[in-house]
Each structure stands twice: as structure tokens, then as C-alpha cells.
Amino acid sequence: MPLNLTVALSSFSIILFIVTTIILKKGRMPEKYSLLWYFISLVIFVVAVFPNTFSFITSKIGFQTMSNMIIGIILVLLTFLTMALTIIVSGQKKKTTLLIQEISILKKEINKK
Amino acid sequence: MKNKILLIIPAYNEEENILNTYNKIIEYNNKNKENFDVIVINDCSCDKTSEICHMNNIPVIDLVHNLGIGGAVQTGYKYAYMKGYDIAVQFDGDGQHDINYVKDIIAPIKNNEADFVIGSRFVGDIDTFKSSFARRMGIRIISCFLKMTTGHKIYDVTSGFRACSKQIIKDFSISYPSEYPEPVTNAELLRKDYVIKEIPVEMNERTAGVSSIGSWKNVYYMINVCLSLLVIRIRRYKKCP
Numbered sequence: 249m250p251l252n253l254t255v256a257l258s259s260f261s262i263i264l265f266i267v268t269t270i271i272l273k274k275g276r277m278p279e280k281y282s283l284l285w286y287f288i289s290l291v292i293f294v295v296a297v298f299p300n301t302f303s304f305i306t307s308k309i310g311f312q313t314m315s316n317m318i319i320g321i322i323l324v325l326l327t328f329l330t331m332a333l334t335i336i337v338s339g340q341k342k343k344t345t346l347l348i349q350e351i352s353i354l355k356k357e358i359n360k361k
Numbered sequence: 362m363k364n365k366i367l368l369i370i371p372a373y374n375e376e377e378n379i380l381n382t383y384n385k386i387i388e389y390n391n392k393n394k395e396n397f398d399v400i401v402i403n404d405c406s407c408d409k410t411s412e413i414c415h416m417n418n419i420p421v422i423d424l425v426h427n428l429g430i431g432g433a434v435q436t437g438y439k440y441a442y443m444k445g446y447d448i449a450v451q452f453d454g455d456g457q458h459d460i461n462y463v464k465d466i467i468a469p470i471k472n473n474e475a476d477f478v479i480g481s482r483f484v485g486d487i488d489t490f491k492s493s494f495a496r497r498m499g500i501r502i503i504s505c506f507l508k509m510t511t512g513h514k515i516y517d518v519t520s521g522f523r524a525c526s527k528q529i530i531k532d533f534s535i536s537y538p539s540e541y542p543e544p545v546t547n548a549e550l551l552r553k554d555y556v557i558k559e560i561p562v563e564m565n566e567r568t569a570g571v572s573s574i575g576s577w578k579n580v581y582y583m584i585n586v587c588l589s590l591l592v593i594r595i596r597r598y599k600k601c602p
Contacts, residue, residue, distance in 0.1 A: 345428055345539065349436045352424045353443070 253315055257296035264289040288325060292318075364447040364471060366397050368463070369437030371430055372454035373404040376413055379454050383419045389460045397463065400440055401454065404433040428539070435537035442534040449533075450524045458522045462562040466524045475558035476529055477550050479515065480522030485561025499583055503544050506587050510594040511551040516559060518544045529555065541586045548590050552598040 268285040271277045295302055299314050311317040368386060372379055379401065386399055400420050403411050405427035414421035422436055434451060441449040448467050452458050462480055469475040483500075503518045521543055525533065529550065538545040550557060 341539075344426075345432050345435075348424055348426045348428055349432065349439055352422050352436060353440055355425070356420075356422045 254296050254299070257318070258293055261289040261292035261296060264292070284329075291321075295321075363396075364467075365445065366395075366448045366450065366467060367437075367441045367444070367446040368397050368399045368450050368452045369434060369441065370399060370401045370452050370454040371404060371433040371437065372401050372406065372410050373427075373430075373433070374406045374408045374410060375454040376406070376408040376410050378456045379410055379419070380413055380417055382452075382454050382456055383417070385460050389463075393464075395464075397450075397460075398446070400437055402433045402436050404428060404430075431537055431539035431542040434542060435533060435539075438530055438533040438537065441530045446530060447527050448524055449530050451521055453521055457564050457566070459563055459565065462522070462560075463524075466522065466560050466562065469558045469560070470524055470526050474556070476526045476555040477557045478524045479517060479520050479547070479557065479559045480524075480562035480564075481517035481520055481559040482562065482564055483516035484559045495579065499579060502583065503586050503590075506590050507544065507548055507551075510590045511548050513551050513557070515547055515551075515557065518547055522562060522564070538589070541582065541589060544586050545589050545593065548593045549598065552593060552596070 264285065268277075268282050268289065272279065272282050295314075295318055302317070303314060306314055306317045309317065311320065370379075370382065375382075383399060383401075386397060389395065390397055398420070400422060401410075401414055403414065403421050403423045405424050411421065411423050413419070422440065424433060424436065428436070437451070438449060448470050450463055450467060452460075452463070458480070466478045466480045469478050500517065500519055504514065504516055507518055508514045523543075532550075532553070533546070538549075547557065
């Protein structure tokens, strides 16, 4: 892997790590979601610094170069992440609907008294 | 014992129609010695729907945030369930539905012939307003799709004039689709082995205001409904105890 890519990827993973920590510190994300981001930043860091650990997988799967595989992995990760977020958002929507309905009915009942 | 019956009227920006609709129901109650209760679900209208209801003592639940037709109607079913109603009828606030047919669509439930009754424009030989050609084609396609996925034929799959039994009130108060509720609930109820019956009714063209379904959205609507019906086909269903 070219040195430029190593530097770029490892600094990206370090920035990701720091950003996640800052968000956690400010209490804007629960710890359980932060684990995923720490894991992603760790994976990127390992790939960037020790590319050879994965080089045998690269050729096995059929990627031409290491950088192609990295982009591929990131794409797959992001796809699943987006899917997970869609599920989370849909759950939130259901809960909000329930809350709106219950509050509205309660409001009617209170106003009647 | 007389059944407790509730008319659920979802309303979004219906200031021109709602009072008229309500007065017709009260007039009907007085004339026929019926006691249909009414609950208007005001889906966060930005016009004077809420004020008109409060000024005229129309029972209304003002949703604190706009939920769309599915969420609004479900609020009505929740209310019906909380208050122990035996039959709930979905009734449009825009003057499309005729109060004189309510007795026809609740009759099969009263006589234990059906759990769910749809007021239909496409059965019987009543000559009524049947919507535009494109809309009728769409309804026919969804109807065929429903037949394919559930094995039952329902002609007016998108009719919003429906009556349901106490058991279904409970089902609906627990889960009700937020989008395309009419065809989707029809399919779900069929999968849960409820008995659905269609009764011919007359429907009027809207007296004022604009319908919530715009024509350019129709294709998108069709695709979504068909997808929903397919998903219902592969899902597992159990009747609530």
C-alpha cells in the first residue's frame, strides 16, 4: 500500500476515534452506539498500518489491490449502518406516534373535567 | 342490550365540511332514535377545524402533532377501545359518506355475520359516484393483487367507510398501518381469518376542500400498496386473544 494512503487512512481513523470520544464526552450518543464507531476506527487503523495482515484475503476474494478492498469494506459497513439507522428511525417514529396519540387522548379527557 | 357505536371522523383541514357532517349525524340520531356517538380526530389542521368543533360542542381529539390518516384513525380506535365501544365506524368528515348507510354497514356485525364491513361503491346496483377512471383502474388492480395474495376478493379495497367489531377495535388500537391503511388492513384482517363483508353504499363527491391523495402520487401509491400486500403475504399472523 502506498505511504500516502497509509497516512491518510490512519489519520482518518484517529480523527474518527477522537470525534467519537468528544461526542461521548458531551453525552450526545449512548455508549452502546459508540462501540460500533470505535470498532470501525480500529479496523481502519489496523488495515492502514498493517496492510499485510489482510493481503491474503484481498487476493482470495479477488480484489486487485488493497485500496479497492478497503473501499469495498467501507461500502459494505456503511450499507449495513444505514440499514440499522433506518430500523432505529422507524422504531422512533412508532414510539412518537404512540406518544402523540396517548397525549392527545389524555388532553381531551383532562379538558372534559 | 343496545350496542355502543362510535363514528370515528378523521379530519384534516375540514373547516368547511365538519359542522355540516356532524349536524347530519345528530339529525339522523334524533329522527331514527339512534345514539351514534361521534369523535372527530383533528390531525393538527391549520385551519379552523378545531375551533369549529369546540364552539359547537363536537367531541374532538386534537392531535398535538400531525400523524397522517393512519395515525389519526388509529387514535379513534384507541379511544373506542378505552371507552368500551362495541362497534366503530370510520366515517369521512368531508361529506363523502352518507349517514343513512351506517345502519346497513353495522347490521352484519350486530347479527354476527361478519367482523368487518366495508361500504362499497362496486357491489350491488346502486348508481353512485364511482371516482375517476384512473382511480377505478387503480382500485381494480389493487383488488386483483389482494385476491392473489389473500385468496379473497374485495371490490372496494380503498373505501374509507368501514365498520368493525369489538375484537378488531382492539387489534387496530394495538397496530394500525400509518400508510395506505385501507388496503393494508383489509389484507391483514383476511390473513387473520376475520370475516369481511362488502355492503353497497352511495358515496358523494367531496362537497368542499381537497382530497388528501394527489393524482401525481398515484403510481407511487400503487407500487407501495402492492409491496405492502406482498409483505403481508409472507408475514405470519395470529389473532389477538
